[in-house]
Every structure is written in structure tokens, then in C-alpha cells.
Amino acid sequence: MSPDVIPEDRVVPTAAEPGGKTDRAYSRARAARKRKLGVGAARVLLLVAVLGLWEALSRAKVIDPFNFSMPSKIWDQIYTWVMHGTALGSLGEQIWFTLQEALLGWIIGVIAGVVFGIALGRITLLADILGPYIKVLNSIPRIVLAPIFVIWFGLGPASKVASAVVLVFFPVFFNAFQGAREVDRNLVANARILGASDRRVTLQVVIPSATSWIFTSLHVSFGFALIGAIVGEYIGATKGIGLLVAQSQGTFNAAGVYAAMVILAVVALVAEGLLTFAENRIFRWKPSGSDS
Amino acid sequence: MSADTSPAIELRGASKTFRTPSGGLHTAVRGLDLTVGRGEFVAVVGPTGCGKSTTLTLVSGLEEPSEGDVLVAGEPVSGVGDKVGFVFQQDATFPWRTVLSNVMAGPRFRGVPKAEAKAKAREWLARVGLSAFEDRYPHQLSGGMRKRVALAATFVNDPEILLMDEPFSALDVQTRALMSDELLELWEGTGASVVFVTHDLEESIALADKVVVMTAGPATVKQVFDIDLPRPRKVESVRLEPRFIEIYREIWESLGEEVRITRERGAANVA
Numbered sequence: 152m153s154p155d156v157i158p159e160d161r162v163v164p165t166a167a168e169p170g171g172k173t174d175r176a177y178s179r180a181r182a183a184r185k186r187k188l189g190v191g192a193a194r195v196l197l198l199v200a201v202l203g204l205w206e207a208l209s210r211a212k213v214i215d216p217f218n219f220s221m222p223s224k225i226w227d228q229i230y231t232w233v234m235h236g237t238a239l240g241s242l243g244e245q246i247w248f249t250l251q252e253a254l255l256g257w258i259i260g261v262i263a264g265v266v267f268g269i270a271l272g273r274i275t276l277l278a279d280i281l282g283p284y285i286k287v288l289n290s291i292p293r294i295v296l297a298p299i300f301v302i303w304f305g306l307g308p309a310s311k312v313a314s315a316v317v318l319v320f321f322p323v324f325f326n327a328f329q330g331a332r333e334v335d336r337n338l339v340a341n342a343r344i345l346g347a348s349d350r351r352v353t354l355q356v357v358i359p360s361a362t363s364w365i366f367t368s369l370h371v372s373f374g375f376a377l378i379g380a381i382v383g384e385y386i387g388a389t390k391g392i393g394l395l396v397a398q399s400q401g402t403f404n405a406a407g408v409y410a411a412m413v414i415l416a417v418v419a420l421v422a423e424g425l426l427t428f429a430e431n432r433i434f435r436w437k438p439s440g441s442d443s
Numbered sequence: 444m445s446a447d448t449s450p451a452i453e454l455r456g457a458s459k460t461f462r463t464p465s466g467g468l469h470t471a472v473r474g475l476d477l478t479v480g481r482g483e484f485v486a487v488v489g490p491t492g493c494g495k496s497t498t499l500t501l502v503s504g505l506e507e508p509s510e511g512d513v514l515v516a517g518e519p520v521s522g523v524g525d526k527v528g529f530v531f532q533q534d535a536t537f538p539w540r541t542v543l544s545n546v547m548a549g550p551r552f553r554g555v556p557k558a559e560a561k562a563k564a565r566e567w568l569a570r571v572g573l574s575a576f577e578d579r580y581p582h583q584l585s586g587g588m589r590k591r592v593a594l595a596a597t598f599v600n601d602p603e604i605l606l607m608d609e610p611f612s613a614l615d616v617q618t619r620a621l622m623s624d625e626l627l628e629l630w631e632g633t634g635a636s637v638v639f640v641t642h643d644l645e646e647s648i649a650l651a652d653k654v655v656v657m658t659a660g661p662a663t664v665k666q667v668f669d670i671d672l673p674r675p676r677k678v679e680s681v682r683l684e685p686r687f688i689e690i691y692r693e694i695w696e697s698l699g700e701e702v703r704i705t706r707e708r709g710a711a712n713v714a
Contacts, residue, residue: 340505341535343523345549345600355548359539436539436580 256315257376264323272331315379326368330361449517451636457511486647489657490705528602
């Protein structure tokens with residue numbers, strides 16, 4: 152292996168100076184790369200083994216292929232949906248529909264959660280008055296609200312957005328509230344001495360220090376938004392991946408249910424990646440996120 | 444105008460009582476009388492936990508006295524005024540702001556236009572020797588450098604009154620001496636009145652014109668000593684002078700007793 156493929160390191164050895172120290176750094180870098188490759192290979196192997204076993208058992212009729220389906224059928228199903236569209240229209244349209252509902256619900260839920268969380272965290276009187284009600288609302292399993300929203304808002308996107316909002320709101324709210332409460336008192340005192348008004352303290356001290364709390368909840372809550380949208384669609388809709396699941400179930404098409412799951416997983420992972428990217432940009436001031 | 448002739452800070456019979464989380468009352472400061480003249484550097488020493496910091500929060504307007512009066516430039520304090528600067532014991536730099544932005548914070552909070560605030564901030568960063576670090580975040584600096592940022596961020600507001608609450612206690616000994624010298628240099632150009640709280644008697648004598656010894660809590664003024672060491676001083680060398688040692692001995696006689704009382708009380712609480 153030539154030195155130019157070594158992943159960037161503090162001490163990049165060159166062929167010109169084969170000193171003892173750089174030799175050790177070189178072998179260490181190689182060991183690290185080897186380990187990385189090993190882990191990757193093991194991952195792929197595990198996936199192939201599980202899928203292979205599933206396929207084999209299903210084909211050998213050890214498990215019922217009708218109920219449990221098999222990876223090749225699921226792949227066929229995805230392929231059919233991608234190439235020829237679903238019974239509801241093109242696959243892209245279904246994904247876009249679900250994503251739109253989830254995204255809209257997420258944005259509304261996050262904004263409401265942050266605004267209420269910060270407001271209650273800053274205004275103790277408000278927190279004292281509303282505290283018990285928020286606890287009661289939070290103790291309701293909110294997914295049961297989805298049928299009510301379908302009754303209220305009909306089969307269109309509004310009912311899905313609503314169920315996404317209620318799922319997203321609470322985790323974001325509690326984290327924003329906690330974040331606003333845990334602000335370093337010294338920082339607030341310092342800002343006030345430096346001449347900051349109450350509004351400035353909220354905007355420039357409380358909100359920045361609460362952002363790390365809020366961001367942890369954003370990761371979880373986007374998943375919740377997807378759940379809200381899917382469940383809403385599953386209960387009653389005209390379009391969307393949730394409806395696809397419901398229809399596949401209605402026609403005893405197990406492969407269809409799995410295929411929808413795979414598509415959802417991909418969507419969720421992409422969203423998660425985008426969020427992490429945004430987070431790294433925003434938290435450059437944090438010790439762990441910086442590189443100098 | 445009376446405001447021009449009145450002392451910079453005046454506390455008259457000031458007391459502060461806090462409600463403890465268990466519901467009891469804790470008196471931190473009782474019947475405190477203290478006068479700080481304009482341009483005077485006053486160090487306040489006392490046993491740990493005696494209420495020295497509370498005195499500063501009363502002067503700053505962060506807290507109101509339960510009894511008595513607190514006057515700044517002849518006016519009773521109500522809320523945080525714009526004459527006061529405060530350097531805290533712990534780090535109080537904003538971690539999400541760069542060094543430059545941290546120093547700009549004060550003028551920006553007070554409505555100074557951005558360009559002007561930036562120019563002023565750069566000027567003070569140069570004075571504390573951090574010009575090359577203006578784009579760094581606080582976590583990328585050492586403790587001493589962060590303290591310099593805090594000093595620059597305080598001085599950039601041109602405070603008439605500078606309150607310092609054990610500002611250098613978290614620093615190592617060498618950095619501490621260096622920072623004390625820098626503080627004296629920075630202060631000498633401003634004519635601000637300083638109240639410097641510390642539990643380190645050496646530090647207080649080296650820096651101040653006047654050392655105030657507080658009693659064991661609840662704090663009140665026990666004795667005031669004038670420090671007649673000539674200025675400009677260098678902290679490292681001034682403490683070797685015979686006069687310094689003489690003053691030290693004299694004040695320690697007064698302070699030592701209070702420290703002993705605090706220690707005995709602590710032992711009694713443990714027992």
C-alpha cells in the first residue's frame with residue numbers, strides 16, 4: 152500500500168524519511184484502517200446472513216412465505232412500485248405526500264414547542280399556572296388522538312399534520328423548557344450587567360444556551376412526525392405511504408408492508424443525516440464539534 | 444452639582460436577607476457601612492462565605508438590599524445601571540460567541556452601532572493582547588485568556604464603577620500575578636472606582652488603596668486599612684517590600700480572628 156492512501160493524520164509518513172517515529176505512526180494508521188474495513192465487512196456479512204437465512208427458510212417453506220414473505224419478493228415489490236407506480240399513483244408522489252405532512256407537522260410542532268418551552272421557562276408565573284395541565288396532556292397516549300383528528304379534519308393532509316404536531320410538540324416543549332431553566336445564572340447576570348434588556352437576555356442568552364437541549368429533541372421528534380403522518384394515513388387517507396401499508400395489509404400483501412417499511416427507513420435516515428449536518432454547522436462553538 | 448462631589452459608592456446600614464430553600468432566613472450582610480471614593484481601588488477581604496459577594500450584587504443592582512441604602516454616585520441604586528462593570532468569579536463569557544463578539548456584546552446591548560462597537564472591541568482586545576484570537580471561541584482559549592476576554596468585555600463599556608468578585612481565584616499562581624499587573628495597568632488609564640473582593644490578603648494589599656476587613660458572616664465592616672504603598676506597583680516585587688510585610692502583619696491580626704471564628708463555626712456545624 153502506498154502512503155498516499157493513508158487517511159489524513161497528524162504525522163503523514165513519507166518515503167523520504169523512514170524514521171522510527173513515523174514508522175510507528177504508519178503502522179498505527181494501517182491498523183486503524185484495517186479495523187475500519189473489518190467492521191464494515193462484518194456489517195455487510197451480518198446483513199447478507201440475515202436476509203439469506205430469511206430467503207432460504209421462506210423458500211424451503213420452513214416459515215410461511217405467504218405471511219412472512221421473503222427479501223426477493225420485497226425487492227420485486229419495491230421495483231414494481233418504482234418502475235410502474237403503486238395502485239394509488241407513482242411511488243414518488245406517495246413519499247412526497249407523507250414527507251410533506253410529516254415536515255409540516257414537524258415544523259409547526261417544533262416552533263410551538265420552542266416558543267412555549269422558552270416562554271414557560273422564562274416566565275415562572277405562566278409555568279406555575281399551566282404546569283399541571285401540560286402534565287395531564289402529556290400523560291395521554293397521543294396516538295389515540297389520530298382518529299379524532301381524522302373526524303375533525305377529514306381524510307386530507309390536515310389530519311395527518313395535526314397528529315404529527317401533537318407527537319412532536321411535547322418532547323420539543325419539555326426540552327426547550329428544561330433548556331431555558333438550566334441557563335447558567337452567571338451568564339444571565341453578566342448579560343444584564345453588560346446592559347442587556349429582558350428581551351435581549353431571552354434572545355441572546357437563553358435561546359442560544361437552550362439550543363443544544365432543543366436539538367437533541369429535534370432528532371427524536373422528526374421520527375415522531377413521521378409516525379404521526381403514517382398513523383394518520385393508515386387510519387384514513389387518500390394518498391401516502393401509510394395508506395400503502397393499509398392497502399397492502401388489506402390484500403394480504405406482506406411484501407408490500409415490508410417494502411413500505413424499507414422506504415420509510417430510507418426517508419427517516421436521509422432526514423436524520425440532514426439534521427446532523429445542520430447541527431454540526433450550528434454548534435461550531437462547542438468543544439466537541441470543533442477541530443482546532 | 445452634588446453628584447460630582449458625592450463618593451462613587453456609599454452603603455448605609457445595608458442588610459440583605461435571603462430565604463433559604465428549606466424556608467429559613469439567612470442574613471448574608473448586616474448593617475454594612477462602606478464608602479468608596481472616586482477613582483479609589485478598594486479591596487474587600489473576609490473569611491470564605493461571609494457575604495462579600497452579596498455586597499457586590501447590592502452595588503451592581505442585581506439584588507436589592509432588605510434594609511438600608513445603596514448609593515452609586517449619590518443616587519440610590521434601582522436595577523442594573525449603566526455605570527457598573529462586573530467581573531465574575533466563574534467564566535461568564537458567552538460560549539457561542541467568538542472572542543470579538545463577546546467583547547462587542549456590552550456596547551451592542553447598549554445600542555452602540557455595530558461598526559463602532561467593533562472598533563472599540565478591537566481596541567480593548569489589543570490592550571489585553573488578544574488581537575490574534577478574535578475569531579476563536581472561548582473553549583479554544585486558556586483560563587487566563589478567557590479572563591482577559593472578560594476584562595476587555597467589561598472595560599469596553601467604560602464603567603465608572605468596577606466590581607470584581609474573586610476574578611482571578613480560578614487561575615494558577617503565575618497567571619494570577621500577571622493578570623493582577625494587567626488589571627492595574629488597564630485600570631490606571633480609566634479612573635474607575637474599583638471594589639475587588641478576594642479572600643487572598645496578599646492580592647488585596649498589592650492591588651488596593653484601601654483594604655476593608657469584613658467580619659465572619661453576617662458580614663459587616665470590621666476595620667479599614669489604608670495602603671500607603673506607592674504606585675505604579677508590580678505585584679511580584681511589591682510583596683517583598685518591608686512596608687508590605689508590615690501592613691500584611693497588621694491586617695492579618697484583624698482578619699485572622701474572623702477566619703478563626705468562621706473555622707470554629709464550621710467545626711461546630713460538623714460536630
